[in-house]
Amino acid sequence: MSLVLEDTAQDLLFREAHTANTFSDEPVTEEQIQAIYDLVKFGPTAFNQSPLRVVLVRSAEARARLVPHLFEGNQAKTAAAPLVAILAADNEFHEELPRLFPAFPQAKDAFFSERAAREQAATLNASLQAGYFIIGVRAAGLAAGPMTGFDPAGVQKEFLDGDHTPLAIVNIGKPGDDAFYPRSPRLAFDEAVTTV
Template identity: 70%
Template sequence: MTTNDVLALDATAQDLLFREARTANTFTDEPVTDEQVQALYDLVKYAPTAMNQQPLRVVLVRSAEARERLVSHMSDGNKAKTASAPLTAILAADYEFHHEMPTLFPHFPQAKDTVFAARSSREESARFNATIQLGYFILGVRAAGLAAGPMLGYDAEGINKEFFADGEHGVVSVVNIGKPGENAWYPRSPRLSFDEVFTTV
């Protein structure tokens, strides 16, 4: 029995989202439209988060001025590709997400003032759940026929001061988005086998 016999997702979609998808390091100059971003978000917004808190917030870096500010906080190995990508998104966790809880979790609206009353508990939960949403965001980029280049090589404190000066958000990743350009891929690295990852008890 093959993977295609077991999964509900057809082989073309499996390739698009997983097997053939890669982290892009170069991009063409073809623009990424607001309509594409809206469409991918309308798909990935259904990703699960604890108590439906949805703490992910996204800043789309489009202007030359904002791009320059962002690039100044990227590590040397990430500067050039961030400067040349058609669109870059800063994905952040909203540490004040609890204000939305009465709307997002209406059967327990008091979670805003009980479960998430302490800033420390909100930060931990927001970062964890925004990271879950980051993974789905990358899949959404791929589902839109685009390539994603998620990065952690940056000065987080600098980006937070530059783009989230209110102190209510914390960057979790910077993601370049676009059509893959020339020599976009590094060789695919090995993956662990099923037996190396799974045990049954």
């Protein structure tokens, strides 16, 4: 292989990692989630926008508010997961740009003065960060169960505000019994990659 990352790390993060559908009762600690965030925050975004915002759903009361907004097939596993994260895009991320990208102070007004441009940038870059987040969960030795099967308007109304767009919901924890479906096929290199 021509990768620097050891095979065991490649397996942990990619080859052996699966979306989890059941979880053990072992809790996910605040320290684990902070370590995950402190690692994945270094993933690149345009102008260092960093628009991802994470809402951790821990309490039974908050879980009861979330579950009805999920598609039926996602409800039971989310109700039982040790921790659930709502991943959202902050459409007002540009307010932080002078601090996050001081080398280009004009970026705040020059590129992001229009709400539509901010929403597009926030969605793209927070989606990148959502992928980093899932890899970070795996790097912590935990399983992730990311889902887009939910009512975005309902989740936004219940947990966010008009400046934040929910992108995904991720169940997090140690995998439980029969946590993984069989691996589905993936496209081969020559099916997905073109050289010009």
